[in-house]
Amino acid sequence: MKPTLPAGGDETVRPRAVPAQPTAPAPPDPGRDTHGSSSTFLARAALLTAVLSAAGSLLGLVRDQTLAHLFGAGSETDAFLVAWTVPEVAATLLIEDGLAFMLVPAFSAAIALRGSRAAHGQDPVRALVAASLPRLTLAFLASGLALIAGAPQLVELLAPGLPDPQLAVDCTRLTATCMLTFGLTGYCSAALRAHSSYLAPAAIYVAYNTGIIATLLLLADRWGVRAAAAGVAVGGCLMVLVQAPVLRRRLTRAEPGTQVLQGASGDGGPAQKQSLNMMLISTVLLFALCRQSQVFIERFLASSLPSGAISHLNYAQKVAQLPMVLSLMLCTVTFPVVAKALARGDTERARDRVERDIALAAxxxxxxxxxxxxxxxQIIQLLFQRGAFTAEDTAATASIMRIYSLGLLGHCLVGALVRSYFSAGRPTWYPVVSMAFGMTLTAGVGTLTVGTWGVAGIAAANALGITFTAVLLLTAMDRRSVPVRLPKVLLELGKTLFAAVAATAAGLVCAARVGQPLGSLAVGCLAVATVFGLLLWALNVQAFVPAVRFATRKLRHVR
Incomplete structure (x- = not known):
């Protein structure tokens, strides 16, 4: 039987359409968020991290209040604060900056390579842990033992004028245990963040400060200020215990949706890229060490002054730096935005973002x-004046804190600008050199003024040195970093600085009219906020006016 011909006499039999076969699903993208909505997940992670970080900072303030209540601002506290230099530096190098720059990329690459474990017969994440953790643990342990053995020499180097160096040596040997615990903490934090696990890493300082406070309260009567140093050891162990079980569970299962990275082995693979980034890691570490050296300079110079000088400097700096920490949270959040814009070659967007960040942070x-x-x-009296912390300690600490406040803009600008210098992912030595010049100025001015002005000269040297560093970084931005429009930036900073000076004067006058410290603080804060806000609006400060308009629109929308 002949087939039916189509109309028009075309005898060509057209092939019947074949139903489309279902295509195999595309392999999952290793960089894709497997937790659902990426923006939602990251927003929740950021909020969780912020809340726990704030809780850790609050407990840090309680820790300082407990120390001040039990020991005041005398020779015992000075001895402990010399030993406190060890965990301060260790936290910067092993938890917050240095180790993270090396381990987060390594773990991220290993997680992406997990899809190849069937071919290679092993889990690359476990292989990385097996290859790195034992060696690093030995390095951490050796560093701690070296500090314990060399504690007398370290104390002599940091504070040669202490009246009781043996107490500082004992405290240093106890705090030296943090080299092992902080190293393991930093290792766990980097691994967990690479696995998109943020709860445990964000909780470490809650555990740390809880351990110090509890140890202080339990052992202060028997051990004196050595209890605070023992608390550092206890708190360090708690930081590890908070994270280790979570990391162990992560290592026992593979993350879904991972693939072998192209170029995972051989030339151009992740290993080569990580080796190329070692120069970047070196510059970042040196910058962090150079900036941390301001603590060494201050305690070295203050050790020759009467008892309590180091304590007054410490308490004043801890409180004064809170506005700087708050201002830099914005730059921390927008740092990836600048880095991505530079990676795409969109320097205009990066420039606009950096200019807005500088203005708003200021x-x-x-x-x-x-x-x-x-x-x-009023702030120092409300926070610390109780127990062994006397009214004289309050007056001395408050005067130092006022001098420190003169350098807060410099500290903020250095923290904001250095992110721009490193945002391109290329090593640059200019921030290190600038920081070295600033610290040299701090050391020189502090040495010249400490004999006449005492701790006030040390605080003034700090403010001058960090401001000089900020000027060096800002003026070279257009040539060595994001090409900001310097005249525009300076104009906005000048208007904001003028408003701050006027607001400070108003706050001084209004706070002095109230005798009770809490009421005086409230009136002073209200006066500062009112005058500062009105002047920013009147001067049309570009970082302030859009923020107010945005908030106003949101309020209208809610209504």
């Missing part, structure tokens, strides 16, 4: 600096 830090300067005695 508004935040200068408003805080105005409050600190105007209400310093």
């Amino acid at each position: 508004c935040i830090v200068l408003s805080g600096a105005a409050v600190v300067f105007a209400c310093a005695p």
Whole structure:
């Protein structure tokens, strides 16, 4: 039987359409968020991290209050604060910056390579742990033992004028245990963050400060200030215990949706890229060490002054730096935005983002600096004046804190600008050199003024040195980093600084009219906020006016 011909006499039999076969699903993208909505997950992670970090900072303040209540600001506290230099530096190098720059990329690459374990017969993440953790643990342990053995020499180097160096040596040997515990903490934090696990790493300082406070309260009567140093050892162990079980569970199962990275072995693979980044890691570590050296300089110079000088400097700096920390949270969040823009070659977007960040961070830090300067005695009295911390300690600490506040803008700018220098992912020595010049100026001015002005000269040297570093970094931005429009940036900074000076004067006048410290602080803060906000609006400060308009629109939308 002949087939039916189509109309028009075409005898060509057209092939019947074949139903489309279902295509195999594309392999999952190793960089794709497997937790659902990436933006939602990251927003929740950021909020969780912020809340736990704030809780850790609050407990750090309680820790300082407990130390001040039990031991005041005398020779015992000075001895402990010399030993406290060890965990301060270790936290920067092993938890917050140095180790993370090396381990987070390594773990991220290993997680992506997990899809090849069937071919190679092993889990690359476990292989990385097996290859790196034992060696690093030995290095951490050796560093701690070296510090324990060399504690007398270290104390002599840091504070040669201490009246009781043996107490500082004992405390240093106890705090030296943090080289092992902080190293393991940093290792676990890097591995967990690479696995998109943020809860345990964010909780480490809650555990750390809880351990110090509990040890202080339990052992202060028997051990004296050595209990605080023992608390560092206990808190370090708690930081490891918070994370180790979570990391162990992560290592026993593979992350779904991982693939072998192209070029995972051989030339151009992740290993080669990580080796190329070692120069970047070196510059970042040297910058962090150079900036941390301001603590060494201050305690070295203050060790020759009467008992309590180091304590007054420490308490003043801890409180004064809070506005700076708050202002830099914005730059931390926008740092990836700048880096991605530079990676795409979109320097205009990066420039606009950096200019807005500088202006807004300056508004935040200068408003805080105005409050600190105007209400310093009230703040210190409310926070610390109890127990062994006397009214004389309050007066001395408040005067130092006012001088520190003069350098807060410099600290903020250095923290904001250095992110721009490193955002391109290329090593640069200019921030290290600039920081070295600033610290040299700090050491020189501090040495010249400590004999005449005492701790006030040390604080002034700190403010001058960090401001000089900020000037060096800012003026070279267009040539060595993101090409910001310097005249525009300076104009906005000048307007904000003028508003801050006027607000400080208003806060001083208003706070002095109230005798009760809490009421005086409240009135001073209200005066500073009112004058500062009105002047920013009147001067049309570009970081402030859009923020107010945005908030106003949101309020109208809610209504």
